[in-house]
Amino acid sequence: MQDDPNGAPRTVPIQSATFSNPVNAEIRRAAATGIYDIRGGGAKRKVPHFDDLLFLGASISRYPLEGYREKCETSVTLGTRFAKTPIQLDIPVTIAGMSFGALSGPAKEALGRGATLAGTSTTTGDGGMTEEERGHSDKLVYQYLPSRYGMNPDDLRRCDAIEIVVGQGAKPGGGGMLLGQKISDRVAEMRNLPKGIDQRSACRHPDWTGPDDLEIKILELREITGWEKPIYIKIGGARPYFDTTLAIKAGADVVVLDGMQGGTAATQDVFIEHVGQPILACIREAVRALQDLDMHREVQLIVSGGIRHGADVAKAMALGADAVAIGTAALIALGDNDPRWEAEYNKLGTTAGAYDDWHEGRDPAGITTQDPDLMARLDPVEGGRRLNNYLKVMTLEAQTIARACGKNHLHNLEPEDLCALTMEAAAMAKIPLAGTDWYPGKPGSGY
Amino acid sequence: MQTFDLEAEGLRALNASLHAQAADTNQTVWEIVNPKGSHAIAVGLDAPIEVNVKGSTGYYCAGMNKQATVHVHGSAGPGVAENMMSGMVVIDGDASQYAGATGHGGTLVIKGNASSRCGISMKGIDIIVHGNIGHMSAFMAQSGNLVVCGDAGDALGDSLYEARLFVRGSVKSLGADCIEKEMRPEHLEILADLLARGGCDAKPEEFRRYGSARKLYTFNIDNAY
Numbered sequence: 001m002q003d004d005p006n007g008a009p010r011t012v013p014i015q016s017a018t019f020s021n022p023v024n025a026e027i028r029r030a031a032a033t034g035i036y037d038i039r040g041g042g043a044k045r046k047v048p049h050f051d052d053l054l055f056l057g058a059s060i061s062r063y064p065l066e067g068y069r070e071k072c073e074t075s076v077t078l079g080t081r082f083a084k085t086p087i088q089l090d091i092p093v094t095i096a097g098m099s100f101g102a103l104s105g106p107a108k109e110a111l112g113r114g115a116t117l118a119g120t121s122t123t124t125g126d127g128g129m130t131e132e133e134r135g136h137s138d139k140l141v142y143q144y145l146p147s148r149y150g151m152n153p154d155d156l157r158r159c160d161a162i163e164i165v166v167g168q169g170a171k172p173g174g175g176g177m178l179l180g181q182k183i184s185d186r187v188a189e190m191r192n193l194p195k196g197i198d199q200r201s202a203c204r205h206p207d208w209t210g211p212d213d214l215e216i217k218i219l220e221l222r223e224i225t226g227w228e229k230p231i232y233i234k235i236g237g238a239r240p241y242f243d244t245t246l247a248i249k250a251g252a253d254v255v256v257l258d259g260m261q262g263g264t265a266a267t268q269d270v271f272i273e274h275v276g277q278p279i280l281a282c283i284r285e286a287v288r289a290l291q292d293l294d295m296h297r298e299v300q301l302i303v304s305g306g307i308r309h310g311a312d313v314a315k316a317m318a319l320g321a322d323a324v325a326i327g328t329a330a331l332i333a334l335g336d337n338d339p340r341w342e343a344e345y346n347k348l349g350t351t352a353g354a355y356d357d358w359h360e361g362r363d364p365a366g367i368t369t370q371d372p373d374l375m376a377r378l379d380p381v382e383g384g385r386r387l388n389n390y391l392k393v394m395t396l397e398a399q400t401i402a403r404a405c406g407k408n409h410l411h412n413l414e415p416e417d418l419c420a421l422t423m424e425a426a427a428m429a430k431i432p433l434a435g436t437d438w439y440p441g442k443p444g445s446g447y
Numbered sequence: 448m449q450t451f452d453l454e455a456e457g458l459r460a461l462n463a464s465l466h467a468q469a470a471d472t473n474q475t476v477w478e479i480v481n482p483k484g485s486h487a488i489a490v491g492l493d494a495p496i497e498v499n500v501k502g503s504t505g506y507y508c509a510g511m512n513k514q515a516t517v518h519v520h521g522s523a524g525p526g527v528a529e530n531m532m533s534g535m536v537v538i539d540g541d542a543s544q545y546a547g548a549t550g551h552g553g554t555l556v557i558k559g560n561a562s563s564r565c566g567i568s569m570k571g572i573d574i575i576v577h578g579n580i581g582h583m584s585a586f587m588a589q590s591g592n593l594v595v596c597g598d599a600g601d602a603l604g605d606s607l608y609e610a611r612l613f614v615r616g617s618v619k620s621l622g623a624d625c626i627e628k629e630m631r632p633e634h635l636e637i638l639a640d641l642l643a644r645g646g647c648d649a650k651p652e653e654f655r656r657y658g659s660a661r662k663l664y665t666f667n668i669d670n671a672y
Contacts, residue, residue, distance in 0.1 A: 198665050207529045207548040
C-alpha cells in the first residue's frame, strides 16, 4: 500500500467480517441466478461440538484399565422395550439412513458390506430397499418416510428394524429433493415417478399428525410385523426434550437424534446452515427426557451429526447415548471427496474436501451418482473393506478412552468423565467448564 | 365362515390369525364382530381371503393390504387401506382422513363420503368414492385413479404427478399444478371399468378429468410461493 501523494500513511484495506468474500460471492450468485443454493452435506459453519469437550482420564480416585489386555465391551442391544427381536450389534457405531437414488447401488452395497463386517447395522433411505443393501447387510434398518417411496409390507417384514423418520438434522421441517439428473430408470421405477423429473419428498407424513396419531401408526406397524421389529423414531435437533418425550410416549423402542451437522443428499444451503441445533446441544436434553420418564437405557438413544472418530463416539456415549450413527464420515471412508479426484473436482469448480453438489449426480468418486460410468469407480468390496477398517478404528479409539477412564464397557462412560473447554459447550452439554465445577445453568449455582 | 369376536379375543390374536392364512387356505371367509372402532384391524394381510368387519373401524383398517378383500360394514377411521398393495377394500359408510393414502395398488371403494386428503400420495391404487371428498385430496398423487361421484373440496390434486382424477360434481378449487384435461375415449373406457368395479351407476360421460399440468416437474424458482 502506497502512501498518499502528500506522504501521509493510508488506511490498509480491511475485509468486512460481516460481508466476507464468501458472503459477497453468494450475494452475487443469487443476484445473477435468482435461485437459492442447493447442496448436499450438513452444516459447514463452525458450531460448538465434541471438540469442545475433553475427557479427564484416570486419577487417584479413578483407576484405569490396561490399554490392550483388559476387556472393554462395545456391544449394544437396540429395541428392548417392546420388540420381540431386538437388534444386537457388536459396536455402537451404526450407518445412518441414506437413500438409493441419492447414493449409487454399489455405494449402498459397500455400506452394507462394511457394516456387516464390523458387526453393525446399516439403514435404507428415501426410495425403498434395494437388493444390494438387503443382500449385503446382516442388520438392516428400514426407513418409514413421509414419501413412502417403495414402501411395502414385504420389505417391512424382511428388515431388522423400522425407523420412522420424523425429522433430519440437516433440515428439520424440510422434505427431500432429488433432482432430475439422478432419477434414472431404476430410481424412477422404485419411486413410481416419471424419469428425469425433479422429485420432491413430502416434509410430513401423509397419514398421521401429532403424537397421538403416531402412537396408532406404531401400533399398525407392529401388528403388520407381528411385534418382532424394533421401532426407531428419528428426529432432527429441533426440540430434543419435547420430541424425545413424545417419541417415548408414542411407543418408540429407540430414539434417533440427528444434529445440524448431519448430512442430507440435497436441500437449500440456507436450511442446512440456519435451521436446527448442533448435536452437542441436543444430547443432554434428550437424555433428560428419557430420565424424566424413567426410560434411559430402556429406550435406547442413537445420536448422529458430525461423528468423526472414536473420541466423538466416546463423548456422545458419555453424555448418555447408547450408540451413534455416521453418514458423511462413512461416505468419506468409501472415498467421497478424496484428493485422488482433485483434477475432476477442479473441473466442477470445487476442490477435494469441499465438494457438496451431490444432487447434480456428477460425483467423481462415484458415490452420490446414478451415472453408470462414475458408479463403476467404486468397488463395493473394497469400499466395504475400507468402511470396516474405519469402523474398527473408531471402536478401538473409543475403547482406548473408555479404558483410560476406568470403564470396562463403553456404556459406562458418563458425564463426570468430561470437562468443557468453552462456556458454550459447558452450557449446552451441561458439563463443568475445565478447571471448575460449574457450568452455566447448573442447578443451585445461581447462574 | 370363521367368526372372530374382536372385543373378546383382542387385536393381536385377530391379525395373527389372519396373517397365518396361506394362499391355499380353506378358511376363506372371516367375519369380525364387535370392532367398536378399534385401530389396525386386518392390517398387513397377504392371502386371498374375504374379511367382513361388522361395524365401524378406527385408524388404518386394512393397512398395507395384499390380495385380501376387506369389507367394512360401517364407517372407517383415518388411513383406511393406507399403502394398500393389491386386493380390495370396501367401506359401506364414510371414510375419515387419508383414505387410501400412498396406496400402491388394489381397489378402495367408499360408498359414503371421504374426508380430507383422500388418496394423498397415491402410487397406483384405484379409489372410487360414491359421495364427496374433502380438501387436499390426491395431494402429490403419483399414479392410479381417483373417482369421485360427488363433489371435491379445496385444492384437489395439489402438486399432482401422474394420477388421474375423475370428478362428477363440482370442484371447490384445484391445487397447484392440477388442471382440467380433455376426457378422451380411452379415459371413458378406464372410467367405465372403475365405476363398474366400484358398483356405481354413474355414467362416465358425466365426469370431468383432472391431471397434472407438469409445470412443477422441473425445479424452477418461478413455481415457488
